[in-house]
Amino acid sequence: MTATDPAPVTVDADRVIDDLTALLEIPSVSGSDAEVEVQSWLAERWKHEGFDVDRWDIDLPTITADPDFPGMEVDRRAAMGVTATLKGTGGGQTLLLDGHTDVVPPGDIDAWSGDPFIVRRRVVDGQDSLVARGSSDMKAGVAAMWAATRAIAEAGIPLRGDVILAPVSGEEDGGLGTFALLRHGVSADMSIVPEPTELNIVPGNGGALTFRITVRGLAAHASMRTSGVSVIEKFIPVYRALEELEARRNADVDPIMHRWPLAYPLSIGTVQAGDWASTVPDLLIAEGRLGVAIGETVQQARAQLETVVAETCAADPWLRDHPVEVTWWGGQFASGRTDPAHPITSIVAEEHRGFLGNDPEVYGGPYGSDLRLLTGIGGIPTVHYGPGVPTSAHTPDEYTPVQQVVDAANSMVRLILRICG
Numbered sequence: 001m002t003a004t005d006p007a008p009v010t011v012d013a014d015r016v017i018d019d020l021t022a023l024l025e026i027p028s029v030s031g032s033d034a035e036v037e038v039q040s041w042l043a044e045r046w047k048h049e050g051f052d053v054d055r056w057d058i059d060l061p062t063i064t065a066d067p068d069f070p071g072m073e074v075d076r077r078a079a080m081g082v083t084a085t086l087k088g089t090g091g092g093q094t095l096l097l098d099g100h101t102d103v104v105p106p107g108d109i110d111a112w113s114g115d116p117f118i119v120r121r122r123v124v125d126g127q128d129s130l131v132a133r134g135s136s137d138m139k140a141g142v143a144a145m146w147a148a149t150r151a152i153a154e155a156g157i158p159l160r161g162d163v164i165l166a167p168v169s170g171e172e173d174g175g176l177g178t179f180a181l182l183r184h185g186v187s188a189d190m191s192i193v194p195e196p197t198e199l200n201i202v203p204g205n206g207g208a209l210t211f212r213i214t215v216r217g218l219a220a221h222a223s224m225r226t227s228g229v230s231v232i233e234k235f236i237p238v239y240r241a242l243e244e245l246e247a248r249r250n251a252d253v254d255p256i257m258h259r260w261p262l263a264y265p266l267s268i269g270t271v272q273a274g275d276w277a278s279t280v281p282d283l284l285i286a287e288g289r290l291g292v293a294i295g296e297t298v299q300q301a302r303a304q305l306e307t308v309v310a311e312t313c314a315a316d317p318w319l320r321d322h323p324v325e326v327t328w329w330g331g332q333f334a335s336g337r338t339d340p341a342h343p344i345t346s347i348v349a350e351e352h353r354g355f356l357g358n359d360p361e362v363y364g365g366p367y368g369s370d371l372r373l374l375t376g377i378g379g380i381p382t383v384h385y386g387p388g389v390p391t392s393a394h395t396p397d398e399y400t401p402v403q404q405v406v407d408a409a410n411s412m413v414r415l416i417l418r419i420c421g
Contacts, residue, residue, distance in 0.1 A: 092160025196388025333368025
């Protein structure tokens with residue numbers, strides 16, 4: 001198949017949306033029992049549809065002890081790995097379609113228009129859409145890659161290379177599923193991660209490191225405030241120094257990141273201090289996220305933040321003797337990048353254009369993702385290309401346009417035929 005040929009098969013649009021609806025109504029929040037349930041459900045469906053299914057229990061003690069393990073923020077009692085392969089006849093390239101099935105918690109239920117795990121179909125921003133947690137990030141992408149592969153299989157179209165469907169867990173808090181997938185021995189010539197890009201192409205993204213800052217002061221009765229040392233006052237210069245660091249780190253960024261006003265954000269997400277209104281607070285714990293620049297190592301990014309905090313402490317008499325502690329915990333997302341000149345980028349662009357008649361935008365993402373594991377540990381050229389609105393991810397009334405899901409699936413049919421032969 002060439003870039004100008006029509007695909008010999010298209011997906012059943014109603015079936016794609018039915019499958020996506022069923023996926024969305026499994027509340028597979030990271031760390032919950034349903035995170036494993038959705039993997040098992042897909043394995044059974046794919047086995048029934050005739051795919052070559054491999055299902056295994058992830059050995060959590062062993063995988064988390066691996067020196068390259070990317071981190072985890074939630075407690076898990078169990079985790080499962082699944083692949084479903086459409087076997088080729090031989091001699092072709094293998095394509096890995098990797099999509100995560102875990103979702104973030106819904107947050108404030110009152111901010112939703114209904115139950116986050118009961119799908120509502122309604123018009124959003126002028127588009128017929130499905131509203132539910134995980135609709136954009138990224139079960140729509142999982143449904144699209146499934147539908148495309150199934151359409152080719154059911155049409156009996158022979159491929160030379162293999163297509164591997166990999167629904168992974170644990171992406172939201174570090175990348176457990178894809179890391180375990182690679183350690184299980186799964187590899188490919190190319191990979192597409194159908195994260196929500198509105199059918200644009202993302203060949204790279206910045207990383208994200210979770211950190212904790214601990215500031216210690218001296219408690220005193222509030223009526224004698226000056227006899228104590230408030231950790232809130234001591235945190236202020238640290239916070240300002242981090243703001244200045246963020247500005248310096250964003251002064252010169254990789255060209256694919258120019259789309260964003262802030263390519264590598266540094267944010268403080270939580271601050272906890274004090275335990276009594278009439279006491280000078282003596283302990284402050286702040287947690288945040290440090291964006292990792294494309295081309296920068298995790299160690300380099302950490303060192304910059306640690307240096308800035310140490311310099312701030314050195315300039316303050318109290319903090320000099322009671323230095324702020326910085327610890328790194330939870331998800332540790334390195335950056336990742338596939339050369340935009342790699343054939344996978346042009347192939348996706350050409351097949352998208354052949355089906356939809358327009359040119360997708362090519363840009364880098366400011367968020368961490370499993371792309372960095374696939375390109376780094378796996379050595380697999382990878383791009384994001386999928387349905388869904390990125391700004392809708394993790395929000396109340398998260399949504400994805402129905403037509404984007406169908407278009408993504410049909411575009412992926414062309415991609416599979418092109419790459420796998």
